[in-house]
Amino acid sequence: MLIFLLTSWATLVPLVAAHTFHTSVEKFIKSNSSREYTTNWFNQTLDHFTFTTQTKFRQKYLINDTFWDRNGGPIFFYTGNEGDIEAFTENSGFMWDIAPEFGALLVFAEHRYYGESLPFGAESRSKDPLKVGYLSSSQALADYVDLISHLRQTMEGASESPVVAFGGSYGGMLAAWIRTKYPHIVQGAIAASAPIAQFTSPCDAFGRIVTSDFSAAADNSSCSVAIRASWTALDRLSLLPNSTGFSWLNTNFQLCPSSHMATAANISSLKSYLTDLWTNLAMMDYPYATSFLAPLPANPVVAVCEHLSKPYTNDTELLQLVFKAVNVYFNYTGEAKCLNLMEEDGIGADMWSYQACTEMVMPFCYDGTNDMFEAAPWDLAAYTKECEEAWGPAGVPQPELANSLYGGRNLASATNIVFSNGLLDPWSSGGVLKSSEGGVVAIIIPEGAHHLDLRGSNEADPVSVIQARKLERAYIDKWIKNSNMGKYRKPKTMRKG
Numbered sequence: 001m002l003i004f005l006l007t008s009w010a011t012l013v014p015l016v017a018a019h020t021f022h023t024s025v026e027k028f029i030k031s032n033s034s035r036e037y038t039t040n041w042f043n044q045t046l047d048h049f050t051f052t053t054q055t056k057f058r059q060k061y062l063i064n065d066t067f068w069d070r071n072g073g074p075i076f077f078y079t080g081n082e083g084d085i086e087a088f089t090e091n092s093g094f095m096w097d098i099a100p101e102f103g104a105l106l107v108f109a110e111h112r113y114y115g116e117s118l119p120f121g122a123e124s125r126s127k128d129p130l131k132v133g134y135l136s137s138s139q140a141l142a143d144y145v146d147l148i149s150h151l152r153q154t155m156e157g158a159s160e161s162p163v164v165a166f167g168g169s170y171g172g173m174l175a176a177w178i179r180t181k182y183p184h185i186v187q188g189a190i191a192a193s194a195p196i197a198q199f200t201s202p203c204d205a206f207g208r209i210v211t212s213d214f215s216a217a218a219d220n221s222s223c224s225v226a227i228r229a230s231w232t233a234l235d236r237l238s239l240l241p242n243s244t245g246f247s248w249l250n251t252n253f254q255l256c257p258s259s260h261m262a263t264a265a266n267i268s269s270l271k272s273y274l275t276d277l278w279t280n281l282a283m284m285d286y287p288y289a290t291s292f293l294a295p296l297p298a299n300p301v302v303a304v305c306e307h308l309s310k311p312y313t314n315d316t317e318l319l320q321l322v323f324k325a326v327n328v329y330f331n332y333t334g335e336a337k338c339l340n341l342m343e344e345d346g347i348g349a350d351m352w353s354y355q356a357c358t359e360m361v362m363p364f365c366y367d368g369t370n371d372m373f374e375a376a377p378w379d380l381a382a383y384t385k386e387c388e389e390a391w392g393p394a395g396v397p398q399p400e401l402a403n404s405l406y407g408g409r410n411l412a413s414a415t416n417i418v419f420s421n422g423l424l425d426p427w428s429s430g431g432v433l434k435s436s437e438g439g440v441v442a443i444i445i446p447e448g449a450h451h452l453d454l455r456g457s458n459e460a461d462p463v464s465v466i467q468a469r470k471l472e473r474a475y476i477d478k479w480i481k482n483s484n485m486g487k488y489r490k491p492k493t494m495r496k497g
Contacts (some may be wrong), residue, residue, distance in 0.1 A: 017329060035089065037063060046134055062108040067105075069103030070157035072157060074480050075162070075164070078107065087292070092108075096456060109143070111352075157291065164190065164480070167191060176414075188418075190421045192419055193418050196409065198362040204371065209282070211370075214372060220263055231368075231374040239435075254323075257338075259340055278372070283426065287299060313438075360402060410478075415438055419440065422452050423445065424449045
């Protein structure tokens with residue numbers, strides 16, 4: 001659902017060479033939901049675009065057939081994105097909510113190189129181009145095509161099942177692209193908060209939307225003003241003699257020993273952490289409590305700004321307010337012992353840094369005036385150097401590649417895609433905000449944060465997201481009825497349960 005620059009380590013899974021299909025009978029019932037699914041494994045092709053290797057790897061996917069009409073009922077297929085597929089399964093409640101009315105089979109496919117779908121086990125994260133070089137959106141889309149074809153061929157009753165792709169954020173991009181590239185495989189797509197044009201959008205738009213969220217949460221934009229002032233406050237603190245500023249930060253920010261401040265480089269790490277944190281809060285600004293990236297209260301930006309909108313007279317008073325705001329994010333439950341600046345993302349998005357370096361090159365910049373962040377221009381040369389240092393020759397950016405492959409907002413030939421965007425979501429800066437005369441529909445959710453419509457229904461939902469889901473259901477129904485496959489289905493009264 002999300003697009004990350006954070007990293008963590010995932011679980012080792014051995015390479016599988018045989019052409020066999022593995023299914024686990026183990027069922028997972030999450031303690032925080034009633035959603036039940038089986039974990040399955042498909043021996044996936046490593047390289048779909050050459051004839052140089054016949055290597056296979058184990059790709060994980062999750063299935064729920066509780067609601068499925070086995071007489072050609074549709075397949076709702078989640079195009080997994082950067083992380084463990086279980087995390088997205090649990091946070092895509094819209095699919096679960098509407099599956100009964102459509103008699104749909106639910107399938108959640110894990111993206112290669114994430115979770116347990118590791119082509120080379122632990123070596124999948126190496127700098128070796130022969131190991132990591134098979135990680136790309138094109139290969140992932142081809143994975144999903146093969147998996148869908150396999151399900152249609154092997155599951156009784158699925159051969160004529162129309163497929164609707166669902167995805168949020170990068171997963172939403174994949175949902176739109178699989179419909180565009182493989183319209184004979186996928187009959188429609190719900191692409192929620194999918195920034196398919198982020199590669200060419202103005203680099204400052206993202207930061208301005210985040211700032212707008214924080215400015216609107218307090219009178220006189222006092223919240224965003226405080227955040228803007230905090231960057232120079234940190235700089236001045238770092239210049240105090242005898243490391244007194246660093247000591248103050250270590251104590252008052254309750255930093256874990258591994259995150260202790262000692263040098264100017266540490267201050268840069270803290271600034272990066274805070275930049276990500278303010279952005280994550282804007283993305284997760286849902287009207288009810290959630291726990292996807294971290295346990296958060298309802299309307300977390302408002303909760304944070306209750307601290308940051310208070311008066312202060314000096315740098316330390318300001319930074320104490322900043323820490324109280326940060327505490328809402330990293331310790332809402334009160335269980336954290338200290339603040340770890342290097343804490344993992346929690347959903348296994350460890351390989352996104354490689355994709356962000358190679359094909360998902362999305363320019364970001366801040367000017368510190370029209371946004372609340374520290375000024376930082378977009379510097380492709382510096383970005384390239386950092387990527388090469390991190391990934392070696394395998395990590396050289398190709399900033400034009402995604403647009404060349406997928407066309408950005410040029411969707412003249414696209415059909416049966418709904419793009420939804422919440423105006424609270426900074427990723428809407430790269431989203432599709434206007435419908436076309438062809439078959440592309442744009443739905444705007446003024447009170448929506450990051451793919452709010454893809455989440456399950458909640459009594460706190462604003463009217464705009466309720467209406468958005470109604471429209472999405474109507475388009476899904478239309479796609480299924482109009483599909484070449486759907487026309488072969490028997491009347492509902494003749495179908496099996």
